[in-house]
Amino acid sequence: MHPLIDRRSMLLSAAALGAAAFTTSRSAEAAAPITGPTGSPYTRYKVGEFEITAFNDGTRVTGNPEKIFGVNQKPEDVGTAAEANFLPKDRMVNSFTPVLVNTGKELVLFDSGNGANGRPATGQLAAQMKAAGVAAEDIDVVVITHCHPDHIGGLMDNGAPLAPKARYVIGEAEYAFWSSPDRANGPTANAAKIVQANVVPNKDKMTFVKNEGEVVSGIRAIEAFGHTPGHMAWHVESQGKRILIGADFCNHYVLSMQHPKWHVSFDADKDGAVATRLKLLDMLSADRIPFTSYHMPFPAVGFVEKGAGDGYRFVPASYQLML
Numbered sequence: 553m554h555p556l557i558d559r560r561s562m563l564l565s566a567a568a569l570g571a572a573a574f575t576t577s578r579s580a581e582a583a584a585p586i587t588g589p590t591g592s593p594y595t596r597y598k599v600g601e602f603e604i605t606a607f608n609d610g611t612r613v614t615g616n617p618e619k620i621f622g623v624n625q626k627p628e629d630v631g632t633a634a635e636a637n638f639l640p641k642d643r644m645v646n647s648f649t650p651v652l653v654n655t656g657k658e659l660v661l662f663d664s665g666n667g668a669n670g671r672p673a674t675g676q677l678a679a680q681m682k683a684a685g686v687a688a689e690d691i692d693v694v695v696i697t698h699c700h701p702d703h704i705g706g707l708m709d710n711g712a713p714l715a716p717k718a719r720y721v722i723g724e725a726e727y728a729f730w731s732s733p734d735r736a737n738g739p740t741a742n743a744a745k746i747v748q749a750n751v752v753p754n755k756d757k758m759t760f761v762k763n764e765g766e767v768v769s770g771i772r773a774i775e776a777f778g779h780t781p782g783h784m785a786w787h788v789e790s791q792g793k794r795i796l797i798g799a800d801f802c803n804h805y806v807l808s809m810q811h812p813k814w815h816v817s818f819d820a821d822k823d824g825a826v827a828t829r830l831k832l833l834d835m836l837s838a839d840r841i842p843f844t845s846y847h848m849p850f851p852a853v854g855f856v857e858k859g860a861g862d863g864y865r866f867v868p869a870s871y872q873l874m875l
């Protein structure tokens with residue numbers, strides 16, 4: 553019998569027997585290359601009449617979570633907490649999630665990502681805005697939650713502002729701390745250099761706010777000191793619906809939420825950051841409102857449920873913010 557017919561009759565008889573389908577691929581290679589894991593460029597959801605776009609500035613794999621989260625704990629306890637939540641103990645993924653609020657009247661961008669000269673595999677904000685159909689010159693306000701490089705690195709690209717027509721809003725204490733000449737040396741030197749290049753040149757277009765300070769109608773500041781001296785979270789409300797833009801008050805969806813008292817290496821004032829974390833997590837769980845947090849897994853939006861002991865549990869948003 554001809555070999556092709558032989559193969560065909562074999563396939564038919566296999567099908568007749570209910571065997572798994574055969575492929576007729578002639579090559580050992582798939583038609584598309586293996587490209588590695590990827591996230592979405594952006595996600596859009598709504599809060600009342602406001603529309604919020606979360607941009608994926610990039611994701612970064614790092615090692616040794618215990619050197620960032622729970623630095624006042626035994627390293628093995630941090631590993632145990634990670635593994636109990638189906639996470640590896642030796643590696644983690646860090647997201648960077650600037651968000652844009654469209655109030656219907658203004659476009660308000662919160663933070664600018666790492667920028668072109670920032671961490672590898674990040675600095676995607678400008679490209680993601682393009683993908684989402686957002687023109688940078690249409691942005692009315694840029695809010696700076698705090699002055700760490702992963703939040704202000706994208707404000708300028710070689711001296712050209714990301715949002716050329718925008719005014720800026722920043723916490724008064726945050727600007728005062730980082731723009732001071734005292735920051736030029738020591739552990740703050742690197743961030744201070746980026747502040748001088750990206751933040752200070754926009755000073756004349758800047759509004760400095762305190763607790764409850766308004767950005768635009770429906771968006772106001774909430775003091776969330778600790779991560780940095782003037783770190784601010786932002787309360788957003790439209791038609792009775794609310795969301796908190798939390799910036800860096802709680803950066804790991806398991807380790808910071810289940811163990812809010814654990815110290816975090818990046819928090820400048822460890823005890824102050826714990827107090828802020830407890831205060832905001834308590835408010836979020838009591839009021840049952842959503843929040844977005846810059847470094848949580850993209851799109852970094854969800855709810856807070858009271859958990860065991862001092863802890864809380866992150867409940868990722870599914871379709872609540874699509875309705």
Ligand SMILES: [Zn+2]
Binds near residue numbers: 700703800847
């Ligand atoms: Zn950050």
